[in-house]
Amino acid sequence: MNTDSIQDQLESLTISPINVKLKRLPRLTDYLPGLQTHTNPLQHSNFYHHSDNDGFYITHSDVILRQIVFDFSGHFPSSTPHLAYHNAGPRKEILFDPKQVRAAIVTCGGLCPGLNTVIRELVVGLWELYGVREIFGIKAGYRGFYSSDPIPLDPKLVHNWHKRGGTVLETSRGGFDLKKIVDAIETRGYNQVYIIGGDGTLRGAVQIFNEIQHRKLNVAVTGIPKTVDNDVGIIDRSFGFQTAVEMAQQAISAAHVEAESSPNGIGLVKLMGRNTGHITLDATLSSCDVDCCLIPETDFYLEGKGGLLEFLDLRLKENGHAVIVVAEGAGQDIIPRIGSQKQERDESGNLGFLDIGAWLNSELKKWWERDHKGELFTVKYIDPTYMIRAVTANATDNLYCTLLAHSAIHGIMAGYTGFVTGPINGNYAYIPMDEVAHAKSPVNTKDHKWAWLRSVTAQPDFQRT
Numbered sequence: 001m002n003t004d005s006i007q008d009q010l011e012s013l014t015i016s017p018i019n020v021k022l023k024r025l026p027r028l029t030d031y032l033p034g035l036q037t038h039t040n041p042l043q044h045s046n047f048y049h050h051s052d053n054d055g056f057y058i059t060h061s062d063v064i065l066r067q068i069v070f071d072f073s074g075h076f077p078s079s080t081p082h083l084a085y086h087n088a089g090p091r092k093e094i095l096f097d098p099k100q101v102r103a104a105i106v107t108c109g110g111l112c113p114g115l116n117t118v119i120r121e122l123v124v125g126l127w128e129l130y131g132v133r134e135i136f137g138i139k140a141g142y143r144g145f146y147s148s149d150p151i152p153l154d155p156k157l158v159h160n161w162h163k164r165g166g167t168v169l170e171t172s173r174g175g176f177d178l179k180k181i182v183d184a185i186e187t188r189g190y191n192q193v194y195i196i197g198g199d200g201t202l203r204g205a206v207q208i209f210n211e212i213q214h215r216k217l218n219v220a221v222t223g224i225p226k227t228v229d230n231d232v233g234i235i236d237r238s239f240g241f242q243t244a245v246e247m248a249q250q251a252i253s254a255a256h257v258e259a260e261s262s263p264n265g266i267g268l269v270k271l272m273g274r275n276t277g278h279i280t281l282d283a284t285l286s287s288c289d290v291d292c293c294l295i296p297e298t299d300f301y302l303e304g305k306g307g308l309l310e311f312l313d314l315r316l317k318e319n320g321h322a323v324i325v326v327a328e329g330a331g332q333d334i335i336p337r338i339g340s341q342k343q344e345r346d347e348s349g350n351l352g353f354l355d356i357g358a359w360l361n362s363e364l365k366k367w368w369e370r371d372h373k374g375e376l377f378t379v380k381y382i383d384p385t386y387m388i389r390a391v392t393a394n395a396t397d398n399l400y401c402t403l404l405a406h407s408a409i410h411g412i413m414a415g416y417t418g419f420v421t422g423p424i425n426g427n428y429a430y431i432p433m434d435e436v437a438h439a440k441s442p443v444n445t446k447d448h449k450w451a452w453l454r455s456v457t458a459q460p461d462f463q464r465t
């Protein structure tokens with residue numbers, strides 16, 4: 001169909017009913033049917049003006065479609081159901097009496113810019129929007145539930161936390177003991193649990209939620225997805241990611257300056273990215289200084305036709321310098337392991353990596369010595385690791401963290417449980433927690449963005465012919 005006829009067709013298109021499948025969210029009333037409802041205290045707030053039909057309150061029938069891009073040339077609407085999620089936001093009726101709420105907040109896993117903003121906004125939101133007065137911080141990750149006393153939190157205490165990197169509550173890996181955690185939740189009398197963490201944390205949160213249901217406790221659990229690597233699926237992107245990309249760019253700029261300022265200079269930057277190359281990819285695309293971007297989602301090799309060394313040889317001849325950016329999880333298969341060297345795991349069970357940056361640095365030097373002995377050459381290796389995540393969130397991420405925190409509060413107050421809040425197509429949605437805990441988000445090397453990267457760098461595709 002040509003463009004004009006599609007235009008004509010769209011001008012008068014009637015869409016027949018779309019086949020939508022709404023992702024059901026667990027609610028406390030699923031297993032505690034007698035719970036009383038309360039009017040949302042925002043109804044009496046001086047700051048929020050709302051009437052019944054101004055759209056301020058979100059109803060259970062307000063949904064967000066997962067897929068918003070369609071092919072109108074005959075495939076829409078299809079018989080395959082379109083997934084939909086509940087829209088986040090305040091509900092007119094809530095399932096908690098704010099005076100009875102005892103909220104617990106915990107941060108788990110690695111750091112990410114914006115953690116303190118989420119904590120701050122959970123505290124301020126619970127306190128100011130709903131009038132909750134019992135809010136507790138759990139120290140140092142999951143183990144804090146059973147191994148230390150909680151920290152009472154209030155808006156005064158947290159007022160400037162968004163200006164600090166890291167997490168004031170502290171975090172840790174490992175220490176997940178389901179029975180001890182749920183026992184502690186029960187004994188301490190928490191009835192709202194806010195768990196901020198990545199895929200591992202969310203898998204633990206699903207178990208906590210299941211155990212709470214099993215014990216029929218009046219406790220709602222929500223997850224707030226945190227990952228500097230942006231490797232959690234379904235949501236548009238994770239908080240802190242943009243900030244990390246900005247920081248990564250500083251390292252790339254420095255590598256570029258160093259490389260440009262030496263004959264045959266190579267700038268080599270290693271960035272975070274355990275299983276995904278999102279930070280590396282976005283930092284490369286936004287810097288425009290990178291000659292080759294290496295990520296875990298695609299293999300690469302050094303020697304021979306179409307390899308990295310041949311490519312660098314050409315770039316150095318053409319430009320006199322080159323910049324390589326590599327994600328920490330890339331190239332793990334090509335680094336030789338010494339003897340019985342095993343891949344170690346951290347306390348959470350995540351595989352440790354061989355150092356791709358240090359290995360490339362040494363291989364590049366060996367290559368030059370072998371093939372270009374006597375010619376000037378330098379590699380400047382920059383490994384900013386923790387510098388890209390141990391910073392405060394930028395303005396965009398701060399705003400994002402605030403909306404996430406408030407959305408999580410509204411959802412829990414409405415009696416939803418076992419859910420995660422996150423943006424889908426730019427709108428905040430409530431998503432079943434077990435779905436997010438298992439959804440990955442690799443870089444798609446078949447899509448337009450990766451093709452764009454390849455066109456910007458003109459790097460090899462590393463497909464051996």
Ligand SMILES: Nc1ncnc2c1ncn2[C@@H]1O[C@H](COP(=O)(O)OP(=O)(O)O)[C@@H](O)[C@H]1O
Nearest residue numbers: 109110173174176197198199200201203204348
């Ligand atoms: N499959 C799992 N089941 C229960 N708890 C888990 C699981 N995976 C990780 N955890 C716990 O979640 C916390 C954070 O996990 P980790 O993988 O370190 O970070 P992240 O949540 O950022 O992925 C740790 O306390 C860890 O013990």
Ligand SMILES: O=P(O)(O)OC[C@H]1O[C@](O)(COP(=O)(O)O)[C@@H](O)[C@@H]1O
Nearest residue numbers: 109110111198227228229272273274
């Ligand atoms: O903090 P650690 O244990 O040194 O871990 C570093 C890892 O943490 C990350 O920043 C993020 O990992 P998580 O999302 O699992 O917390 C990875 O990019 C990196 O490999």
Ligand SMILES: [Mg+2]
Nearest residue numbers: 109198199200
């Ligand atoms: Mg993880």
